[in-house]
Amino acid sequence: MINLTIGEKVWQAVVYFILILLSLICLLPFLYVVAVSVTPESEVLRRGIVIIPETFTFLAYKEVFISHGIGQAYKITLFRTIVGTLLNVFFTVIAAYPLSKKYLPGRSSFLLFIVFTMMFGGGLIPTYLLIRSLGLLNSPWVLIIPTLISAFNLVIIKGFFEQLPAEIEESARVDGASELQSLWRIILPLSLPVLSTISLFYAVGHWNSYFDAIVYINDSNLMPLQVILRNILLNVATQSADSLANSGAVSTFAVQMAAVVVTTVPILIVYPFMQKHFTKGVLLGSVKG
């Protein structure tokens, strides 16, 4: 360790202090949300601000699952996240592969055709009218098909394929492998890091989006988790008549916080596994396509 002067030691202390403070600011809302969701109404009335509850209750969670239809919403969100991500990655990869081949006639025109959509678009209303006329309104597929391929992710994967050494693939082709075989057996195994990063981006995007469902879906049985959470937070009356909140056993506030926890936990569970991929992802995105 380097010998530090007194001034440098003070500076170090200040840096650590600010960083600890910042981390606490990032964490505090999580802790408070969890605390509120499990604290019984009686303890709140008795103690006021509760950060660490003395007694626990899971009534708010029961309420969220029974009268707000979170179970059904979970199914929809899992559907769009799992099926959606698989289709996203599949269609992005099969398009990125030919576009990474400099010898392919028409390649630069196709690329321009795709990249142009990143810079200009028809906007919300024409897109809505298109989806309406395609008969996709009120179908679970409307959460997947309109965002099937992200031009940005396509360009990233294409860029990654391009910088793989051409010799490996050439030798496979000389040995008689078809294009599809070489994509499947040579290119994809070499691209696992970028593929997991892109899958992560797609999956988080699916888990977190809510606006498409608000615009394209009316049927409450097809609403994803985020929309249900939004309704609960905005106090839209969605609960059934026999809800506990009506009987005063559990506060609306606790139910709202329980809904936040239920929606956040899956992200927290996969977060440690995602971590090693996403730092790479940001840097990939910054490399020119």
Place this chain on the structure above:
Amino acid sequence: MQAKLAADAIPLSKKRNSWIRTIKKYKVMYALLFPALVYFAVFKYIPMAGIIIAFKNYNLALGLWDSPWVGFKNFTDFMNGVYFWDIMRNTIIISLYKLLFGFSAPIVLALLLNEVYTQWFKKIVQTITYLPHFLSWVIVYGMMVALLAPGDGLFNMILKEFGVEPISFLTEPAWGRLLIILSEIWKDIGWGAILYLAALAGIDPSLYEAARIDGASKWRQLWHVTLPGIRGVMILMLILKLSHILDAGFDQIFMFANSFNQEKIDIIDTWVYREGLERLKIGLATAVGLFKAVIGFVLVLAANKLAKKFDGQIW
């Protein structure tokens, strides 16, 4: 005449033959590319063609073809509308605030993290500060409800302890913009720092050593070694953010806006949604969307040109 036709036909059919040969030769590659081309044609280019709605008085019952043409009326209606300056001002002010604070906060975090020599501590801070980026705006709003709700929100509980009247942070127009900026920083400060940390890691350590030997203080090292080392990334990010000045963050503001604080935080995108899909002024909303898309397009092109000057490319 006949001979001339035949003479023309030969190169044409030859051309077509070579075209077909190319497709045949690369048929697998084109087949792989085909679904993506169909996707972009249908879901991106058809809506682009749909901007002709902006020049019509669109009526859902009449449909695209039978709705009457109105020329630029939708555009002039928009520019002369009382709301025009309100939503333009909101959009640009929120964007500029986000640029000012949302842009500098991650740089400060990266510089602070760069000062930490204890690896495990650095890792923990990074892990914690990256996390909020992965939450949806709905969840972030839920966190804001936890902290700021008028009755039971943490801050208002604390205010009550001090005998202060509760403040409706979530609905009071005066707090609207601050709420938008602060929640954006809370969500993305760590994520934004990643890029700068990578740039900082790329600075040659011998530069610091040389500076230290020359007796340069911490501040002088920061000014003469660290900042020049990340200047390229900073300029690139700044240009990129400037080109998106009309995107003030739809997903976020759609969640945070309500009929009370709307006057201060209603932006172009939220207005287009309300006017177009709730009040069904479809022609007008499409025109405003087009107005924004054209300006955005010009800005992105200009940004890319500028960025190339600084030896980088955005896409």
